[in-house]
Amino acid sequence: MTMREKIEEAAARYPDQRSAIMPALLIAQQEHGYLPGPVLEEVADILGIERIWVYELATFYTLFHTEPVGMFHLQLCDNVSCMLCGSEDLLDHLETVLEIRKGDTTPDGLFTLSTVECLGACEMAPVMQVGDDYHAHLDVTRINALLDRLRAIAGAASVERASARVPWE
Amino acid sequence: MFEPVLLKNIDVADSHLVSTYEAGGGYQALAKALREYTPDEVIDLVKRSNLRGRGGAGFPTGMKWGFVPKRAGKPTYLCCNADEGEPGTFKDRIITERDPHQLIEGLAVSAYAIGAETAYVYIRGEYVTAIRRLEQAIAEAHAQGYLGKRILGSDFNFAVHIHCGAGAYICGEETAMLESLEGKRAQPRLKPPFPAVAGLYASPTVINNVETLACVPHIVMRGSDWFRGIGPDKSPGPKLYCLSGQVRKPGLYELPMGIPLRELVEEHAGGALPGRKIKAVIPGGVSAPVIPEHGLEVRMDFDSLAAAGSMLGSAGVIVIDDRTCMVKVATRIVEFFHHESCGKCTPCREGLNWVVKVLRRVEGGDGAPGDLDQLEMLCKGIFGNTFCALGDGAAMGLRAALAHFRDEFVAHIEERRCPFH
Numbered sequence: 001m002t003m004r005e006k007i008e009e010a011a012a013r014y015p016d017q018r019s020a021i022m023p024a025l026l027i028a029q030q031e032h033g034y035l036p037g038p039v040l041e042e043v044a045d046i047l048g049i050e051r052i053w054v055y056e057l058a059t060f061y062t063l064f065h066t067e068p069v070g071m072f073h074l075q076l077c078d079n080v081s082c083m084l085c086g087s088e089d090l091l092d093h094l095e096t097v098l099e100i101r102k103g104d105t106t107p108d109g110l111f112t113l114s115t116v117e118c119l120g121a122c123e124m125a126p127v128m129q130v131g132d133d134y135h136a137h138l139d140v141t142r143i144n145a146l147l148d149r150l151r152a153i154a155g156a157a158s159v160e161r162a163s164a165r166v167p168w169e
Numbered sequence: 170m171f172e173p174v175l176l177k178n179i180d181v182a183d184s185h186l187v188s189t190y191e192a193g194g195g196y197q198a199l200a201k202a203l204r205e206y207t208p209d210e211v212i213d214l215v216k217r218s219n220l221r222g223r224g225g226a227g228f229p230t231g232m233k234w235g236f237v238p239k240r241a242g243k244p245t246y247l248c249c250n251a252d253e254g255e256p257g258t259f260k261d262r263i264i265t266e267r268d269p270h271q272l273i274e275g276l277a278v279s280a281y282a283i284g285a286e287t288a289y290v291y292i293r294g295e296y297v298t299a300i301r302r303l304e305q306a307i308a309e310a311h312a313q314g315y316l317g318k319r320i321l322g323s324d325f326n327f328a329v330h331i332h333c334g335a336g337a338y339i340c341g342e343e344t345a346m347l348e349s350l351e352g353k354r355a356q357p358r359l360k361p362p363f364p365a366v367a368g369l370y371a372s373p374t375v376i377n378n379v380e381t382l383a384c385v386p387h388i389v390m391r392g393s394d395w396f397r398g399i400g401p402d403k404s405p406g407p408k409l410y411c412l413s414g415q416v417r418k419p420g421l422y423e424l425p426m427g428i429p430l431r432e433l434v435e436e437h438a439g440g441a442l443p444g445r446k447i448k449a450v451i452p453g454g455v456s457a458p459v460i461p462e463h464g465l466e467v468r469m470d471f472d473s474l475a476a477a478g479s480m481l482g483s484a485g486v487i488v489i490d491d492r493t494c495m496v497k498v499a500t501r502i503v504e505f506f507h508h509e510s511c512g513k514c515t516p517c518r519e520g521l522n523w524v525v526k527v528l529r530r531v532e533g534g535d536g537a538p539g540d541l542d543q544l545e546m547l548c549k550g551i552f553g554n555t556f557c558a559l560g561d562g563a564a565m566g567l568r569a570a571l572a573h574f575r576d577e578f579v580a581h582i583e584e585r586r587c588p589f590h
Contacts (some may be wrong), residue, residue, distance in 0.1 A: 015370060018352035022335055026294065050321040053352065060354045061295045061335030079256040080501055081413040081487055092240070117338065117505055118256035123420045134295040143534035154452055154532055 003031045007046050017047045018056055021057050025064055034065040062116070070105040070112035075129040078115040080124035086139070091115060093140050096146065106120050110154055111147075171399070173423040174387045174413075175380070175407055179267040185302045188307035190270035196315050200385035212281035215385065217393035219405050223379030224250055224341070225453070225482045227471040228402070229562075230385075234375060236365035237283045243372040244477050247285040249276060250346060250378045251292035251299075254338035255454035256275040256505060257485025260409040266300035266453035267290065268383075269306035270454045274331060276277060277315060277381030278389055280327050283375050287328050291346050294333040303331055311552055336553040338509035342557045343376040345511065356513040357557040380409055400426035404470035408484060412438040415445065416488040427473065431465035445490040449573070453482025455502045456562030458569030479571070494589040495577045499570035506563035517560035520551040524567065536582035 001009070006027045011020035024043045025035060032039050035058050042052040058064045074094065078087045095101055098111055105112040121127045124136030128143075135146055178184045178193055190196070208448055208536035216231030228254065237245055249272070253261040276288050292300055307329050312318040318326045337355050339345045342458060363475065368374025382408060388396050398404045399478060408426040410433055413419045417439030424433065430452055441447045449459045452469065458479040460467065466568050467477040474481045489498060507521035524547050527540050552564040580588045 001185065008590050015320070016351065017333075019350055048325040049352075056354055057335075057352065061337050063334075079178075079505060080451070080498060081257055083497075083501055084414045084487070084489065084493060087277035114555070116260075116336075117508060118254060120253050120259045120293065122257050122259050122411065122487070124178055124421070125413060129295060134298075 003042075004026060004046050006162070009045065016050055018053060019047070020047055021054055021168060022061070025054070025058055029064060034068050036066065039127070051101075068105075071110050071154055072130055073112045073114065075114050075116045075119075077109060077119045077121075077125070077127045077129075081118070081120040082126040085125040087126040090128075090138055090143060097144070110151070118161075171407075171425050174391075175264070175383050175409060176268075176421065177270065179263060184267045185269055185306060187270055187306065187313055188527050190268070190274075190570075191313075195270055195386075198305060198328045198389040199277050200280055200314060200321055201276050202327060202389050203321055204274050208284060209280045211278065211389070215282070215388060215392050215444060218396040219393075219403070220381065220384055220396065221404055221406075221471060222378055223380035223384070223409070225255070225456070225480075227481065227531065230377065230381055232343075232411040233377075234279070234424060235363060236284050237285075237373045237375060238366065240335075241366075241373050243286040243370075244287065244352050245283055246369045246372055247276060247280045247283060247288040248343075248346065248369060248374060248376040249288060249292075249382060250343065251290055251296075252338075252341040252346065252413075253293055253296075253332050253379075253483075254341050254498075254504075255483045255485055255511070257413055257451060257454045257487040258411050258483040259410070260411050260421055260484070261412075262296050262299055264379050264409075265296065265385055267300050269299075269303045270310065271383050271386065272303070273306055273310050273315065274380055275385040276329055277310075277327055278337075278385050279375070279377060279382055281325050283373075283445055285375070287330070288383075288465045289330050289332045289350055289369070291334060291340065291350060293340075294335050295393040299306060299437040300331060300333060307331070312579045314529065316555055328538065336510070339415075339504075339511040339557070339559060342559065345557065346376065349376065354511070354514070356511045366513070396466065400428075401468070401470050401472070403472050404481075406435065410467070410469065411485045411486070413486070414442070415442055415490040415493065417442060427468045427470040429465070430460065430467050430469055430486070432536065433469060433486065434465065438488070440484075441488070441490050445492060448491045448518065449489045450495065451487040451489070452484070453480050453565075454485035455487070455505060455566060456480070457482045457496075460569075461573045492589070494532075494587055495574040496528070496572055496587070497589075499567055499574075500525070500532050502566045503528055503563050504569075506559060506566075510559060514555050514560070516551045516554040517563075520547055521563055523547055523561065524563070525549075528567075531578060531581050532586075532587060534581060534586040536578075536585075538582060541571065541575070541584065542577055548584050 008026040010023040036117045040054045044054045128135045220230045240581040340355045345355040349355035364374040404426045410422045499532045507525045510517045511520045548564040551560045
């Protein structure tokens with residue numbers, strides 16, 4: 001299915017096309033990796049609605065990215081339960097081994113590092129979300145093993161593919 | 170002997186499949202409701218059970234259903250609140266991931282009662298596994314005739330759609346959720362009108378939490394007397410408690426409403442970590458005022474916790490031990506509310522920004538003697554002066570920390586450092 005077809009299918013669930021903006025943005029972000037201006041305008045055009053309505057949602061909700069993110073977005077929870085179980089130290093460790101600060105992307109485009117509010121998995125704290133997956137009960141050893149796995153998954157060719165899917169840069 | 174019902178399936182192999190759910194007696198409540206009860210009789214049953222909403226506010230569910238007008242001339246909608254953004258809370262994720270048909274059956278029975286043919290499950294976008302499982306479960310339920318047209322041979326038609334959130338805590342507030350479902354920024358609406366009269370697309374709308382809906386099939390099968398016989402009369406029924414933080418056995422526990430907090434933390438969740446002592450417990454997610462160790466005899470129900478100056482909220486129980494700085498905990502809590510403020514009203518948007526700045530100063534050892542008075546003044550300016558309860562949650566949490574652990578705040582200011590570092 002094309003992006004347009006997926007969005008139109010999602011929009012059929014609602015009596016008002018405006019309700020379909022969030023599902024449409026999730027589909028578009030899945031397709032393009034992030035949501036630059038031309039993508040937001042395309043979403044508005046597909047739904048036949050005001051562009052400003054799409055812009056206001058894309059900038060309000062934290063899961064939508066209007067700037068590019070790395071191939072792997074490391075989203076470390078640092079809310080209370082994870083903080084009590086050591087997420088601060090894990091953030092320090094990630095900043096050290098990736099040689100970036102929170103909010104930045106590694107120069108090779110592989111990792112973006114963020115902290116996020118509660119992931120709703122407090123029983124498994126500390127927790128980090130990478131893509132669709134939660135990684136639980138983290139410590140330095142598990143973080144290192146995870147980074148090694150992600151690097152292995154990526155490989156040089158995959159990084160090139162990840163960059164190639166973003167035609168807006 | 171208390172018998173868990175809400176979590177009875179979750180450790181069964183393939184608990185998310187319809188075949189597993191049916192093997193455990195699933196969808197019999199839907200069949201019974203359609204066969205034996207009129208919609209009004211289901212509402213009466215739920216009213217008599219005294220089920221109070223499990224999302225945080227504890228409003229009586231049957232009464233909420235009873236507010237829906239019978240002949241509004243518009244469709245009635247049912248919305249399931251699965252946004253679950255309250256730090257410390259993960260119960261709805263576990264139900265949706267591991268027993269999604271329990272939720273679907275609850276939705277179907279509830280929709281039948283209020284006369285809705287469409288439901289939207291508003292689920293937070295981070296819950297990818299739960300979303301996939303629920304999508305699969307909806308397809309299975311359709312295939313089995315539990316959703317769709319003329320369900321189980323009755324005149325009842327019902328469809329369930331998933332609507333993914335995108336990372337805004339405020340969407341858990343019911344009117345902000347409706348704004349979000351309508352494709353707008355999630356900001357709370359002024360009430361009245363209440364959603365039961367003018368909710369989604371200005372139509373009558375009921376919004377219930379996942380856990381609330383999961384209770385409904387059990388009430389239909391076992392009766393209102395069974396439900397009311399569990400726990401205190403004014404807050405009855407089984408309850409899901411989320412245990413996290415510095416405790417030996419974090420996890421999700423199903424126990425009667427009204428269990429003492431100390432029993433929950435020390436017996437069921439194993440108590441403090443080795444060599445540590447419990448200093449305080451947050452009983453209902455970070456909106457709920459913290460309770461110091463000497464207050465742990467309080468019972469975990471809406472009224473007992475309110476009388477103790479806290480609240481049951483989402484029953485997200487966060488355990489804090491004696492190695493932890495309460496100024497740091499309080500700062501992190503207010504930082505959360507500040508980050509998640511939708512920006513609609515000034516006391517919350519501006520006030521929390523100010524509070525965070527003062528707290529960070531105090532925590533970092535740069536606090537001034539008047540800072541604690543200033544924090545009290547700011548809490549007074551925020552509490553009760555906002556559209557929704559987000560600002561109240563921040564103010565209540567901070568006030569409790571200041572009241573119970575003032576010595577730690579004072580030590581930061583006087584010693585010009587954190588005494589825990």
